[in-house]
Amino acid sequence: MLYWISMKVKEIRPGAAVPGGIIRVEVEGLNGVTDVRVEIGEVEAAFLGASQNVLTLKVPEGVSESGVVVYQGQKKARRPLRLGRLLAQELHSVANPVVDDQGLIYCTFSGARGEKVPFSVYAIDSHGDKQPFLADIVNATALAIGPDGLLYISSRHTGTIYRSSFDKRLEKYAEGLGLATGLAFDGVGNMIVGDRGGTLYRISASRQTSVLCELEPSVSAYHLVAAPDGGVFVTGPTLSTQDSIYRVSASGQVEVFFKGLGRPQGMAFDPEGNLQVAASYQGRKGIYTFRGGSPEWTVAGPMLTGLAYSPARDRLYLVDSSNLFVLDLA
Template structure:
């Protein structure tokens, strides 16, 4: 029930606290220090947190007490990360590569995409399809899908600067993006019908909470918003 949030800072500059933990009572506590430009976060099935450093191209494994070890190196400009149901970790190098790291820490090139000006954001659906957002200089960016064979397709085209994403239990896809010039959180149904459900000029990411609410991140704050949406559970891994 805790929420974890990065404070990434300018490239190649460390912030005093890299990752914060926000408890159920909304108390904000420093969790990790001395991690350069943390960007993507993901948990494994044992409660370890994984964080990418876009400056170092490293994915770190972080214990429940905040102790860090290197999990994988050479990830380019490492941004979004996500686990699949088999315990494989996927890492988005925003210069154009999606890496797959298996449970033995072998690294594979899983797919290649157009480079992003900001970051890749990765989310799995219940079928094991990987959804990727990648802001570019275009005003009509794609949401990509990558199947289990690494084949890339377009799920939706026409968003402005799509970033963080998540699914609800009904299979609707949600993404922080601009739709028809208005910024916020966009819902895209399985029939690929898009609508804006939350409006906010600087929203970059979010996650659904267990009470039907969402934690919504802007560039400098987190908001607790009641939406009445039940989020899809993250993959259960044993890595």
Template sequence: MRVRSVKDITIKNVIPRAALPGGEVVIEYSGWDLAGTSQPEVRFGDFSAQVTMASNDHIIAKVPEPSSETGTSELIVTRNGHTSRPFPYEVGKKLASNLHPVANPAIDSEGNTYATYSGRRGQKTPVSIYKITPRAAVTPFATDIMNATGLAFSLTGDLFVSSRFEGNVYRVSPSGHTETFIEGMGIATGIAFDRDGNLYVGDRSGSIFKINAGKEIFVFATLEPSIAAYHLAFGFDDYLYVNGPTTSSFDSIYRISPSGEVDRFFTGLGRPQGLAFDIEGGLYTVASYRGRRGIFRFREPKKPELIVAGLSLVGLAFDLNENLMVVDSGSVYRVRLGITGKPLP
């Protein structure tokens, strides 16, 4: 077929604004009418992407795995010998691998990131928690916690860790010393602190426990059980937000009032995991929604917006430098979004 016109290829936009390996991005372009000609080539820096669909105004491509080794890169499109100008695009940079996170990472006051090597249920791993510095130096931080799961920092700067195997929550000092804080939390998964220093623990069997400073335990709320883990975060409204995948493909983010009343913030997500808030009150979660997978932002309760494309993601947390730290089932990534996170708790 004869090409009716060929102009310079211009990339107009890429949706979403950032991605991780395996994530699908939509490249909007202009400058040619090439129906019936060869498949375009898409490259993120030096790495070629898999093109899953191409039309005369947009292309869908998967971010190649090696691109995360270098992070932020330039995207180009080539077709029939014509190449676009480079389009700056944010691919998250891999900071650490060979981990096993099952919930949000945690960030300390110095900007270090903490992530677990949780292991299979009942598996004792040599290291339970790793510390990753902003310069991507990875060191063991805590050991001897069976199936380390949820992570959260207290107001005093100690790291608290749940064990889904033992049902305990541990307190880990800044030097890495570990002690048992509370026992009997069922299948203890996600944890979070409120502004008064009360600790909340998600027992994925269906309960959210509240533990006060005197270590008194209350059943704060009951929810539908999760097949994996509950993920917890407090909003500026002092409501506790909770999600976790169930047997349904139409899951909810729950919103629990300070008195323990439960309602649904949003329903319709597939396998929601991880929760975080930005400084403006936007809520971020890992999920699938209407065929797209990655991290979605809710500026309004009924309007999820894909902000980072990615696969097999399990948790997220904002650092101190307007980056989103994201974990999948084996690695930690830094995604430069230029968004300030909500101060914790």
């Protein structure tokens, strides 16, 4: 006697992804894996691994619809998956993008060490129209919008922080900051700058500079995000495979918030106030969210360098070294 066994997609981890991300699809009712086919967003996906119960897949380029469909013979099973899309290309982001109150997204074209590129910062609208915004900053690295509503940019090449109005008037704001990379503003308006050589500086609104703390040097950049209590969270990839997120208090006390990430980079807070980081953990790349003590894999992606939310918190923008993606959350 033959029994017809239905097929069901039990779970997809994580629940959101952008092109280039790797997802795990748990399936019940497969009859082997030799004739299985999967579409993600109506585009056939490549298998990176397959077993009787779990399919490991890479999210393809050009996805247009959300959802995963598994086919085997006459059987078909579907499950929703929130999919991001490519918004802009030909960038070189090495840290978070930023979004202004009009919804424009700003990304760097950082360039190789000491390289002077035609344009250092681009402005991109919600439809993906990319326009040059600033030139003449060598190795533009981190971006932040200050309490004054102006755009601040660090240069790891010159150790300088630049300030720009949104009509593109550029000035030097602070100098002599080593390999200036990470950039954030604390709750009282002080600028925090990360010199990847091992120092965090605090610059007051009157431009007085002091050392906030010292940390293990980073091989690439420090990434900063201001904490609600007036401190900052800091990442800085090293040669270790077990990198940390540090929490630095307003008085400069350093503690390890979490250790065990691979190449942790840009950070942000989600709409519920949970810390998120672009990193690899246990071999899986993407965005991780801290709702408790351990990181939760939230968005699958390539090796992402940063993230930022829209003003309405209904869109998440993600960058890797050359692309800008958008994930609709509404």
